[in-house]
Amino acid sequence: MSKVIAIMSMSLDGYVADLNDGVAEVFAWYFQSGEEEVRTGGADAMLFKVSPPSAGHIRRLTARLGAVLTGRKTFEVAHGWGGNHAWGPAFVLTHAVPAGWPRPDSTVHFVTEGLETAVRQAKLAAAGKDVAVHGADTIQQLLNAGLLDEIQVDIAALLLGSGVRLFDQLSKAPIALGNPTVVQGIGVTHLCYSVLKK
Numbered sequence: 001m002s003k004v005i006a007i008m009s010m011s012l013d014g015y016v017a018d019l020n021d022g023v024a025e026v027f028a029w030y031f032q033s034g035e036e037e038v039r040t041g042g043a044d045a046m047l048f049k050v051s052p053p054s055a056g057h058i059r060r061l062t063a064r065l066g067a068v069l070t071g072r073k074t075f076e077v078a079h080g081w082g083g084n085h086a087w088g089p090a091f092v093l094t095h096a097v098p099a100g101w102p103r104p105d106s107t108v109h110f111v112t113e114g115l116e117t118a119v120r121q122a123k124l125a126a127a128g129k130d131v132a133v134h135g136a137d138t139i140q141q142l143l144n145a146g147l148l149d150e151i152q153v154d155i156a157a158l159l160l161g162s163g164v165r166l167f168d169q170l171s172k173a174p175i176a177l178g179n180p181t182v183v184q185g186i187g188v189t190h191l192c193y194s195v196l197k198k
Contacts, residue, residue: 008153011026014167026158029187038055066126066129083103088125091111092110092111097110115141136165140169175195175196
């Protein structure tokens, strides 16, 4: 059965982006933490250079993914991934479809009918695989609605001090998590928690 999985890189003090929505610091480990190359996606693949433990973690995780769910802000910051996300069809939760979209030959879809509809469409597109979730606000909404199954968080060896926090607006807290699995990379620690349902 398809799971909805939050996948985010985060500083040790809980920030996923700086005050200007910059993610270079929390994403640096993807490109500077080792010599092992990992490509994810198809024609528009991303190339990472990481340590062997991180490479194994990324390969295991991305092999599970069939679609992506994200918010409008993440879509904008990522420039729409050039029209095609490397992890599969992307579903963008938004109040209005942005000008110039949808585009021909793009696998980016816009959902204006709410969170549950976005989850349903992403799961359908994932065809039995898991749905990756990007964006702090979208992850918080899913946690508050009880629709998130798992949290995969990559803790970068970094203190940002300010910016966008991953778990800032939780109306349903406390939220119980299962015991973590831990993979220690270079410059990053990969944590995976199941979200326990009440």
